[in-house]
Amino acid sequence: MQLDPIELEIIKGRLEEAALTMENQLFHSGYSPILRESFDGSAAILDRNGGVVLSAGMPIHLFPYYYSARAVIEIWGGEMSPGDSFLINDPYLGGSLHVPDTAIITPFFHGDRLAGFCASMAHKPDMGGLVVGSSSPNAREIYHEGIQFPAVRYWSSAGPSRDIENMIKSNSRSSDEVIGDLRSQVGCTRVGCSRLTELFDRYGTETMIEAFESLIAGSERRIRAKVAAMPDGVSEATATLDHDGVDVAKPLTIRLKMTKAADALTLDFSSTDPRAIGPVNLRPQAMESASAVGVLSLLDPTIPINDACRRAITFVNPPGTITHAVKPNPINNYYPTLHLVCSVTQTAFAGLSPDRAVAPSGLGVGGMLFGYPRKRNGKPGVQYELMCPSLGGTPSQDGSFLVMPVAQITPSQPIEILETEYPIEVLRFEPLIDTAGAGKYRGGSGWIREYRILSNAVCTVRMGQFAHGSWGINGGHAPNLASCAINPGSNKEDQLPILATRDIAPGDIFRVVLAGGGGYGPPMERDPALVAQDAADGIVSIAAARTDYKVALSDDFQVDAKTTAILRGIA
Amino acid sequence: MNRWSVGIDTGGTFTDLAAVNHDTGASFIAKVPSTPKNPDEAILSALQTFAGATNSSLAELAMFGHGTTVATNALLEGRGAHAALLITAGFRAAYMARAGTRPRGADLIDPFYRKAPPLIPLSRTYEAPERIGFDGQVMRPLDEAAIRAIAQTLKQQNYESVAICFLFSFLNDAHERLAAHIIRETCPDIRISLSCDVLPVIREAPRISTVALDAYVGPIVGAYFDALGERTSALGIDVNRLFIMQSNGGLMRLNLAASYPNETLLSGPAAGIAFATELARTCGYPDLITFDMGGTSTDTCLVRDNQASVINGGLIGAQEIGTSMVEIRTIGAGGGAIASIGDDGLLKVGPRSAGARPGPACYALGGTEPTVTDANAMLGYVDATKFLAGKLRGDAGLAEAALRDLGSKIGIDALAAANGVRRVVNSNMASALRLNIGDKGCDPRDFALLAFGGCGPLHAADVAEEIGIKTVIVPAHPGVACAMGLLMTDVKHAYAKSVPQKLSAAAAGPISEVFAALDERAREDAVREGFERSRPKLLHQLDIRYSQQGYQLTIDAPGLLDENGLARVRQAFDRLHETTYGTCAPNEEAEIVTLRAVSTIPMPRLSLSRPVSQDDDAKATPSEHRKAYYTSTQSFLDTPVFQRTALRPGMKLSGPAIIEQLDSTTLIGPNHRLEVDASGNLVISI
Secondary structure (H helix, E strand, O other): OOOOHHHHHHHHHHHHHHHHHHHHHHHHHOOOHHHHHHOOEEEEEEOOOOOEEEEEEOHHHHHHHHHHHHHHHHHHHHHOOOOOEEEEOOOOOOOOOOOOEEEEEEEEEEOOEEEEEEEEEEEOOOOOOOOOOOOOOOOOOHHHOOOOOOOEEEEEOOEEOHHHHHHHHHHOOOHHHHHHHHHHHHHHHHHHHHHHHHHHHHHOHHHHHHHHHHHHHHHHHHHHHHHHOOOOEEEEEEEEEOOOOOOOOOOEEEEEEEEEEOOEEEEEOOOOOEOOOOOOOOOHHHHHHHHHHHHHHHHOOOOOOOOHHHHHEEEEOOOOEOOEOOOOOOOOOOHHHHHHHHHHHHHHHHHHOHHHOOOOOOOOOEEEEEEEOOOOOOOOEEEEEEEOOOOOOOOOOOOOOOOOOOOOOOOOOOHHHHHHHOOEEEEEEEEOOOOOOOOOEOOOOOEEEEEEEOOOEEEEEEOOOOOOOOOOEOOOOOOOOOEEEEOOOOOOOEEOOOEEEEEEOOOOEEEEEEOOOOOEOOHHHOOHHHHHHHHHHOOOOHHHHHHOOOOOEOOOOOEOHHHHHHHOOOO | OOOEEEEEEEOOOEEEEEEEEOOOOOEEEEEEEOOOOOHHHHHHHHHHHHHHHHOOOHHHOOEEEEEOOHHHHHHHOOOOOOEEEEEEOOOOHHHHOOOOOOOOHHHHOOOOOOOOOOOOOHHHEEEEOOEEOOOOOEEEOOOHHHHHHHHHHHHHOOOOEEEEEOOOOOOOOHHHHHHHHHHHHHOOOOEEEEHHHHOOOOOHHHHHHHHHHHHHHHHHHHHHHHHHHHHHHHOOOOHHHEEEEOOOOOEEEHHHHOOOHHHHOOHHHHHHHHHHHHHHHHHOOOOEEEEEEOOOOEEEOEEEOOEEOEEOOEEEOOEEEOOOEEOOEEEOOOOOEEEEEOOOOOEEEEEEEOOOOOOOHHHOOOOOOOEHHHHHHHOOOOOHHHHHHHOEOOOHHHHHHHHHHHHHOOOOOHHHHHHHHHHHHHHHHHHHHHHHHHHOOOOHHHOEEEEEOOOHHHHHHHHHHHHOOOEEEEOOOHHHHHHHHOOOOOEEEEEEEEEEEEOOOHHHOOHHHHHHHHHHHHHHHHHHOOOOOOOOEEEEEEEEEEOOOOOOEEEEOOOOOOOOHHHHHHHHHHHHHHHHHOOOOOOOOEEEEEEEEEEEEOOOOOOOOOOOOOOOOOOOOOOEEEEEEEOOOOEEEEEEEEEHHHOOOOOEEEOOEEEEEOOEEEEEOOOOEEEEOOOOOEEEEO
């Protein structure tokens, strides 16, 4: 039977409700703060082949779901039964972006027939490995990055596997939280399955399987239609990683050749540099997710992200490069590289379709940890903060300030909570003048945050791109570079590389600077009134207004129209 | 005696009036067109309508309750005051970063994504050299000379208001108060909002946002209330009897309202929840979910054990606000929601709305896009010749034309399109309701659905059936429920202050002093409102979390420091965590974050449980029959139409049936049954 556009809309609404219910359940019942506070988790409904039908939460979990479910199908095949849930976080066997991201894949049976999967993925606080959190700058092999589960049957109709939970107890520094989170992941997939049962009972197995396929086909049709409307052609873009994670003198380059022919898009990464020694590599699932997000963000961000991306976009990504790590390459600090892939994809896409171009966001995204022997309450503890740059300018507006790139949440660590819990004093948290990439529409501003640390501590920086920054587009300018420094401006100044671990002494100052977004279009074309407003806001200096934007401003930020016209050569 | 109380709710299209006579029990309702530019004009006209129709004297009103949208509209339309912001030096990113924002759908990847813009931009943000530490100690004294210089600038720039928010001012307010004092010396007329008064609660970002809102809408709201007081006085009304509905579902006296402008941001919708809570209590439906479907959107709120769900923070007009308010969730679909074919080829309903102008196609006011109301007209549920309380003569043919056009895009006829529009919007609303109920760890089958608003009763039974709700209640006057709610609640104020500390060590902490200070503020406000100091009934609450958690749950904590008081609170917290999130951690350390005092002062109320003589044998007589289409039978059925005024308590009938009244239309499906309860509510069994 052919589903009509009314029935399919209703089923789609119900599936979205099911995915949201799963996601709510995951975030509400999870144990660990990282899951609840950083929203680093998601839930999805997959078809019987492992293709994502729809999901709620992190869009970059798209390909990870597919590869994880494929591994479960290949390993367990006909042995799967109702009541089973499988645990997989092996990034080489399945689809995890790195070891702490654990997937729970629960087969959904209608009657005795496998009809799909409900799945969830969530970042765990610690899976063992070299350091707390499992992600060490010093990892040189995947085996340094924590315990990996290869699609094991974690749950059966008899309940959770004691074997597996005991293994976690022996291997994780925070096993209670890990087990609590895993159980809530299973719980959320079960809620999903019961919602699917209601729908399958009501509409029948065949109709629902057809609905799954129609929803994926619908996204594919939309992607292909938008691609077909673009001119055929080839576009190339490159970006350089600061270094290979070990040798600061060894930058690595990502090279993308994007080919558009008829309604097909091919992304060829085969000229990308060989894989790195340090943990800055990507598994294909990370590269593919970042590229798909990059393409869809410009093509049409309202297209539901599902298995259609896998069908409509062809990836050429031979093994052995930064974008296709091979075992046992370390991958734990994948996010800055994934972000760079997304920016490269957007830039290559802009070459094919300049009318849809946007400037890339600033670089430097990453995490920062301070481990204290004693928090304010006397117990040891880890302060974990995500550092996010700002978005790039677009053809119609400035980039947003301080947003996580590729998955645009804004993490929250209130100053008053930080100071109440940890022996730390926040000295500044401000936009930094003249850091936004100048343009007709500028990037969001870069910013600075400075701390005084009041006790001994160990700090770990896992960020990206302090040497090679973002860029402008269609004539826009590049923004500032991100950086991290201990005791800046003093004789003890220590400018950190992107991956670093340092001992901190009481009284040390720690400064982090994040990059603004790239500029869009020639700064000369920016409305002088907007430049004046930026100057009044302290985002652009009067000097930069003159040099970058060719706008003359008075000391009280009024536009001197006559001088501006001369500066802009239109007098 | 002839004492009336009057409630007036200003809505987008109509200003509704509900009145009750305390001596005779008589009631009166009226609707007049709203006057958005000067909302008080519609209010005066409603009052005059009331006085004329009931032949009563406005000077003798026992009480006048008012729900207003002045603050909300100023916010949504960007018409707030020229306001400045003064913050601790060095922290200009704290407000603009909007930390904790979590977008949904396309916004997660859209390069054009925007966060809510700050109400007060950086160019109007000033930095005070000062710093209070996490323990309330002064780390850097306030630079008074710098504040004096800023005060000069504020004066030169003609600011109407200034919001002041310093770090950790909830622990030590000295710097905020000193800065206010210095500014007032230079700018005696400027309105000053202090975060230590508006929201002395930990977390700087929501606190700055809340105090900025206060400064942004404060002058507008103040001017409105001044004018309203003057104009109602001129009609002889005693302004001391004028009360404003607040977001928390309680009233405050007019003279206090200008001090608490943020509390009026949900004034109108909160009145609907006050109505629902009273109905829950007096009519015996302690657990219900409201379904207030209007022209552009549908509001819902959960009522459990006669208590409306309350949150201590959320978003209004995308702006973060930390005040206590009834938890209303809005679904972007109402009677005016426009149906279209999406890029994916599927039938979509909303979120775009035709509004009141041009309105649905069948209003014949120039709209050509098909809406939910057009679908209802096409299906025979509403009579297009009797829109807007009979004041608008529409044309069902225009609905058919718009729906035919829609259907042709997907190869179906106008009737199938109409039925599709209705099914999609009902399914969307059912999903949203189920998510709301599920978020609280509740089962929809345990709730009744209370339908009001112009369109609620037309969709409620089908939505209820979809999610397994067995009972739908349609009150006597569903179109003026908010106005009635104004006469059904108490004076209520909430006070909060953050004092982070371990729960287990609370006895040794400053808890008693902090609660005493909150109680004192409540008593002072009661006196300002003209009540005795001893009148407020005070409830103490604590916001508690497990160590390391980023969010808190609010627990009632009477007798906290009595013997076993702490243990009792601790157990209550673990239990609430379990019901809300499915887990709890009784061995984990718990921390108090914020102390709260809720003050209530009872007011005379409009009663819903008025006993009415019941005649079990009475049969309702339809005023006409109409052909209406039903999905369950996939056919038109000859459907009796009853006038609501003809239905008496005790009457029963089986669907299909349509009940018409001036302010709404109720649809009873073929498999549904209707009984009129003792209070005159329509009770539909699914």
